[in-house]
Amino acid sequence: MHTFSAMYCSEAIAETPAVAYKLFFKAAIAIPIWHYLLGMLLLCMGFLYNLLELHFFHDLFTGFRGSPVLLTYNSSSDLYRGVVSKCRTLHGRYLATPWLSSPHIQTSFLNFFGKPPRVSYKRQLFHASDGGTFALDWLRHFDVSGVTTHRYRDICKDDTTPIVVMIPGLTSDSAxxxxxxxxxxxxxxGWNVVVSNHRGLGGVSVTTDCFYNAGWTGDVREVIKYLHHEYPEAPLFVVGTSIGANILVKYLGEDGENVPVAGAAAVSSPWDLLIGSRFISRRLLQKLYDRALTIGLQGYAQLHKSRYSRLANWEGIEKSRTIRDFDTHATCLVGNYESADTYYRHSSSCSFVQRVSVPLLCISALDDPVCTREAIPFDECRANKNTVLAITQHGGHLAFFEGIAGSSLWWVRAVNEFFEALHSSPFMHKQKAQNIDPHSAVMQSSVDQGPYINVTDDGMVAATDNGRSDVDVEELFKEKKDHDQNNRTVSAGEEHVFTSGVNLSPAVRNPGKSWEFQGHEYCRKVLISGFTTKQDVNMVACLYSHHIDLASGWCSTWFHLQKEVQKSLARKDTKMTDHHFVSQILYRITHLQRRKILYVKYWDI
Structure with a gap:
């Protein structure tokens, strides 16, 4: 009977496809509905498993042993033999928290939940040499020891406890x-910690037209040199995270041996911003990260709308949908970059790795959903004896959760172990002797703020450039002492106190006349009566020099000024030669721009 039915069905299917479809639908209807729901659920789970890059079953089948940490280093590296070889964490395995076995889940969990410990920072408002203000949030080792007797104690100047400087990521702060x-x-x-917040973040308003970006190394350079000057006996270690890691590596590469840093660590660095920009707009989930980071940048711009609306394309900022859009309409205009690609190439740290002279540990995850593995500079790290690159198979972006509870971060443990091993070894970096005070040095930056003038308390106006000059050390230390009086420590709950600008001279503050007219009026008076004081020489030179680019030369303006000076010198019958006159002007212009005084654009006065 069954054989006959089968033969009948096969004949019917062969004769008419309609009969076959009819039989198929009958069979489909006979299947219970919950079987279909179960099948759909399995399909969705498989899709999400691949979309979210889950690795739970891989961990399960390998017995939850985790994956080994891949170390890349120079074969003749003393850093590896003397320090990294003693770090058990870097020579072990990393196993992600089982219920967070996805880079996307880890990264999202870190930002929305994170399970962070409770900390109470002590805030110090730091006033940079260009007038900028940002927060240094301190967490001293006795703040977490549970001993209340040391709560109001300050760090001694001769304290030998190591200090770890931390640089947050994009739109992140100490919180x-x-x-x-x-x-x-x-x-x-048992180490002291200070978080160097970016400008405009951490609840501190920007006080200049200078904003931070991925290649802005000026602030970290000033902070580190300031800390080294204030606590010369304390070894300085630096940790950079995400964009902060890019800034850190770029700073170390720029300054080479000339840094007072004993050791450093860069975690989840983007390395090559141009590659990263293309990666983050490639896939669906990466586009979500791109959009989320853009919203954060727009929120940052909204906090400082009064300045961004004047310096950048505010309409373009509001319409930005990607980080590249924001950089095109904001970062490039404020930082004077031709395009977003130019900014990315100029700010990428991958080209600075080989010039790092400080023991540097770099940590990245191959499944980082924000910073692609394609940008990791394996060859550059292998070529540098001072660099060790640690790569994990999983970890996400700055997450690396470990343990069943997911209450700790693997990379935090790895960095602390590396610093402890380095601190107890003879391989800590020591800065070469310098004859320039740390805080008075001019900070080179990729952000070009255009022509400025400096207005001192006595009304002197000085044009500034980005060059360095050799200035008397004692005078610089005196300026440093005056400057540091403005950097005071306050509690995290106190109201922020900002740097107040110096008083402009009556001539400059006169709104009825333009700055250029007032300047030339002063010059004519001086040239008629002659140069009676050094201040007259400085004033005339600086008022004329605002027309030209000091970095490229004096051009025709200098020739005109020299002719007027020669006439004045002849009238006064002075013995001051042109060569001496030129040297005095150059000395004062390069010297005044090193001081912590008000910077304003001459067309804004």
Whole structure:
């Protein structure tokens, strides 16, 4: 009977396809509905498993042993033999928290939950040499020890306790969960921690037209040199995260041996911003990260709308949908870059790795959803004896959760172990002797703020450039002492106190006349009566020099000024030669721009 039915069905299917479809639908209807729901659920789970890059089953089938850490280093590296070889964490395996076995879940969990420990920072408002203000949030080792007797104690100038400087990522500050994890655990190890917040973040308003970006190394350079000057006996270690890691590596590469940093660590660095920009707009989930980061940047711009609306394309900022859009309409205009690609190439740290002279540990995850593995400079790290690159198979972006509870970050443990091993070894970097005070040095930056003038308390106006000059050390230390009086420590709950600008001279403050007219009027008076004081020489030179680019030469303006000076010198019958006159002007112009005084654009006065 069954054989007959089968033969009948096969004949029917062969004769008419309609009969076959009819039989198929009958069979489909006979299947229970919950079987279909189960099948759809399995398909969706498979799709999400691949979309979210889950690796739970891989971890399960390997017995939850985790994946080994891949170390890349120079074969003749003393850093590896003397320091990294003693780090058990870097020679072990990393196993992600089982219920967070996805780079996207880890990264999202870190930012929205994170389980950060409770920390209470002590805030110091730092006034940069260009007038900028940002926050240094301190967490001292006795703040987390539970001993209340040391709560109001300050760090002694001759304290030998190591200080760890932390540089947050894009639009992050000391309140970010991963920064709290790092700060708390580092302080638990008995070290002092200071988080160097970016300009305009951490609740501190910007006080100049200068904003931070991915290649802005000026602030970290000033902070590190300031800390080295204030606590010369304390070894300085630096940790950069995400964009902060890019800034750190770029700074170390720019300054080479000339840094007072004993050791450093760069975690989840983007390395090559141009490659990263293309990667983050490639896939669906990466586009979500791109959009989320753009919203954060727009929020940052909204906090400082009064300045961004004047310096950048505010309409373009509001319409930005990607980081590249924001950089095109904001970062490039404020930083004077031709295009976003130019900014990315100029700010990428991958080209600076080989010039790093400080023991540097770099940590990245191959499944980082924000910073692609394609940008990791394996060859550059292998060529530098001072660099060790640690790569994990999983970890996400700045997450690396470990343990069943997911309450700790693997990279925090790895960095602290590396610093401890380095601190107890003879391989800590020591800065070469310098004859320039740390805080008075001119900070080179990729952000070009155009022509400026400096207005001192006595009304002197000086044009500035970005060059360096050799200035008397004692005078610089005196300026440093005056400058540091403005950097005072306040509690995290106190109201922020900002740098107040110096008083403009009556001539400059006169709104009825333009700055250029007032300047030339002063010059005519001086040239008629002659140069009676050095201040007259400085004033005339600086008022004329605002027309030209000091970095490219004096051009015709200098020739005109020299002719007027020669006439004045002849009338006064002075013995001051042209050569001496030129040297005095150059000395004062390069010297005045090193001082912490008000910077304003001459067309804004």
């Amino acid at each position: 970010s969960p991963y920064m709290k994890h790092l700060a708390f655990n580092t302080a638990k190890h």
